[in-house]
Amino acid sequence: MDHASAKTEGRIGKDASIRPCWSCHGPLGAADALCPSCHAVQPLGQADHYERLGLARGFGVELKVLEAAYFKAQRSLHPDRFATKTSKEKALSQQQATSLNDAYETLKDPLKRAVYLAGLSGINVLKEGCNALTDPVILMEAMEMREALAEAETPDDVIVITKRAHDEIGDCEAELATAFENRDMDAVGTLITRLKYLRKLADETRYRRAELQSGS
């Protein structure tokens, strides 16, 4: 909970705080990546991944919208734009571009996005103990699919399991969207755990298939 309250206070402070631009010394807002007067690149202000890309906070993120926002921001902040500038500007642009990449990578991937969004709501799903498969239905599903993978003898057998895993991943993501909408954080926690093991299983099917292919 400490984490969550710190976040909230940070946001309130940011709305009103004005800081001087390091280059022209004029005023700028805490979230400005570029100075509105002299366009110098600024140190990282306090902003979460959604704010950094100017997106509404929520689990539903449209890939096209996310990418348009990410490309637009990188066009003005990427280190390639500062290759002949002062070393300070180079370093600052690296920081800005790094956090843009972090925001993009996090929000692009439904699992990372869910974990991050749950974190913004004060739930740390990465904490020890939260990852155990406690739901008996999910546990059964996991064991059954793992068994099927172990018994697969041909690449085609594996493809069937891969497809099933991907279908389940799709369902799981849809359920996550509903759970976030209903602010049902218990369900969010359970679904994140399920999504994690499904993703791990899908990865394993890929290696297993490669193994069977190279063996044949």
Added chain:
Amino acid sequence: MKPGTAGRNCSRGLRSMALLQIHEPGETPAPHEGDRNLAVGIDLGTTNSVVAVSTDGKPKVLRDEEGEALVPSVVAYAPDGSPVVGGLAKRLIAMKPDSVVSSIKRLMGRGIEDVKQVAGQLPFDVEPAFDAGGMVRIRVAGRTLTPVEISSHILTALKKRAEETLDRGVTRAVITVPAYFDDAARTATKDAARLAGLEVLRLVNEPTAAALAYGLDKQAEGVYAVYDLGGGTFDISVLRLEKGVFQVLATGGDAALGGDDFDHAIAEHFLRDWDGAALGSGHVKQAVAAARQVKEALSTDLEGTWGFQMGDVKKAYHIDRATFEGLIESLVRRTLDICQSVMEDADVGPKDIQGVVLVGGSTRVPLVRRSIGKIFECEPLADIDPDEVVAVGAALQAEALTVGSNTLLLDVTPLSLGIETMGGLTEKIIPRNTPIPVAKAQEFTTYQDGQSAMAVHVVQGEREMVTQNRSLARFTLRGIPPMTAGAARIRVSYAVDADGLLTVSAREETTGTEQSIEVKPSYGLSEEEMSTMLYDSMKHAKDDMTARLLAEARVEAGRLANAVRAALAVDGDLIDDGERKDIDGLLDALDKAVAGEDRDAISASADALEEGTRAFAEKRMDRGIRAALRGADVNSLERAARTGD
């Protein structure tokens, strides 16, 4: 407080001091700075290198009098040690094999252990006495040289070609590297450029450069693959091209697989009938040179006969295309397996791929083209010469970095970055195909009471065991305050920049002790070694350093003048005519200083301008805060003040 002065502190300060003491008394360094807006693109290849330049979006490959763009990456050393680079050196291989080095790129950032694994195949005379770790040394013409020095001789020749063709000084470049190059090989490339007196604006991945050249030329949109089989390295990248954005989705490859290996496979076919014990490294070099002719001929012809002489014995070999393809088939197969895996990483299938761009001379081999067509289910694209396309892309990027551009290159890490944990296992910190620049932090704790130091081993690679991955660096965190086991919290941060280079930093969180880490590169050159080499090639380095410091002062002054002019445009009404006149006077003085050659005068004028605009800056902040107050909720402001934000 005096804002702005910190930015002028030059990070190279210490080293430049040492260098400046070197020049002869009475000698005035004549800075030949070159055009600040001019930067060339260099494809530093295993077999051939190419230099190109782009102006107004039109790239041009720089050729010699005979119209030849390719500079063979071959260096011959005269008895006095002076290097000869290119075609002439290549012709000397047969006559004086012990004085000639080729394919040196394969040894960039490599240790002696790496080389031993492929020793029989490589035509190098490795210095065996140098086994204390670090980068391998090789013996040539009675001297011991590092791959970095030999590469710098190639770069110097390319720089010279550019300067002669363009009739201007060239000091800056974009240099391409295989996407699959690890941190040590990238660092070695940058070091080689430094020795050659070139500032590297950016290291660009070869397939990405090719995609840039191809995409801008053909206005291509959609998902493309770039299959780059060079002399010594193989890269495959899948990119998405959309409205001027070149986004790498996934990349993969093999840093020790290339057309050279085709040559070696053929050379082994030759050498099979000879007495192995009688073969020296000179014989192997000759066999490899003959094999290369076979490869090139059989890429157009269906069969041929080659004579091969060693000592007094002469033999003739008849080879047809089927035999040739049989010899290289398993090598081509390896590239296809990597293509398959990279498509999966990018989450695309052959049907999503609009086209495959061919890069590298080895893609002229018919078996390679047929196999690519089959796996990607489309006809490969080779509209731009596969030998020149990378240099063209590098030149376009060099122009984009100096003049500006609407295109955007978004590249990724080719290999996962991890650290060694208990039991010799690798823990991944930054997975492969993560967009760069990227930074990740990790927290460690102590496992013994009072533990004051901790060793960290950084590796690159995809394997589970540390020993199967490539060691990048080892360092020890010292000065951890004595605490009970598990109480200390040490945060180690790893950052990969836009060149794909890693930096590591660490701090102890509970006490806030910042630890400066000395990262000892496992296969790199130390700062001392670099300094010695710079000293040895001092003649121009001294001038370059003076020029570089002057250039940096000018860039900083330009930054300041732009900032003040922008501020005047926005908030000029805050000051009266007298104040305005003073500031304009200071700006004029700075412009005059920048036009001159006196670095101290530039710094003094910049300081004067900082000082003379301080009152103006305060007025601007006051206006900004008043505007914010009008718009903001007073309660939230008070709360913000309490939390100290």
